[in-house]
Amino acid sequence: MGEKKKKIVKTIKVDVDKCNGCRACELACSAFHATPKYSSNNPERSRIRVIRDPLRDIYVPVLAGEYTPAECMGRDKYTIDGKEYDECAFCRASCPSRDLFKEPDSGLPLKCDMCEDDPPLEEPMCVQWCLADALTYEEREEEVEEEEKMEDLEIGLESLANTYGLEKIMDAVARMSLSKKG
Numbered sequence: 001m002g003e004k005k006k007k008i009v010k011t012i013k014v015d016v017d018k019c020n021g022c023r024a025c026e027l028a029c030s031a032f033h034a035t036p037k038y039s040s041n042n043p044e045r046s047r048i049r050v051i052r053d054p055l056r057d058i059y060v061p062v063l064a065g066e067y068t069p070a071e072c073m074g075r076d077k078y079t080i081d082g083k084e085y086d087e088c089a090f091c092r093a094s095c096p097s098r099d100l101f102k103e104p105d106s107g108l109p110l111k112c113d114m115c116e117d118d119p120p121l122e123e124p125m126c127v128q129w130c131l132a133d134a135l136t137y138e139e140r141e142e143e144v145e146e147e148e149k150m151e152d153l154e155i156g157l158e159s160l161a162n163t164y165g166l167e168k169i170m171d172a173v174a175r176m177s178l179s180k181k182g
């Protein structure tokens, strides 16, 4: 059994009924995560995407979750107001089965990081820019077992290794380190 430690659990509550599909959250998220910060915005790079069905006035904001190297064995299918949506339409995973939640250029997975920053933001950007109050932010403290957390760098490397093979990644790193030395 590991040590117990305190952890702040951050939650974004999504009220689908209040979302009007304006997509300000997508722009705010992508601008905040641009390098340099706020230098560009592109919903394709956003860690929140709004699944939109304007004819039925249905808009569902989905926050990017974990990266998965392989498609899962099961599928989910939602029916809302009598309309059946595509398989996996509302899934949060960055998964090989679709383009959602991947950097458009590199294909690296995107994951909501709750806008971690130094100094911390009062509220994540998507929440700040959602003028319809469809997104609200909450924090609470919980006691949890201490566990090793996979760093973003490792997740990125794992994703590259799954796409190109570990050997190619090792070769590329070796070449890069040689060229830096030379």
Ligand code: SF4
Binding pocket: 018, 019, 020, 021, 022, 023, 024, 025, 026, 050, 059, 061, 129, 130, 131, 132, 133, 134, 135
């Ligand atoms: S900013 Fe708010 S209302 Fe606009 S699309 Fe995003 S969640 Fe919906």
Ligand code: SF4
Binding pocket: 028, 029, 030, 032, 046, 047, 048, 063, 064, 111, 112, 113, 114, 115, 124, 125, 126, 127
């Ligand atoms: S909390 Fe921050 S990183 Fe997560 S979706 Fe909202 S703006 Fe993007």
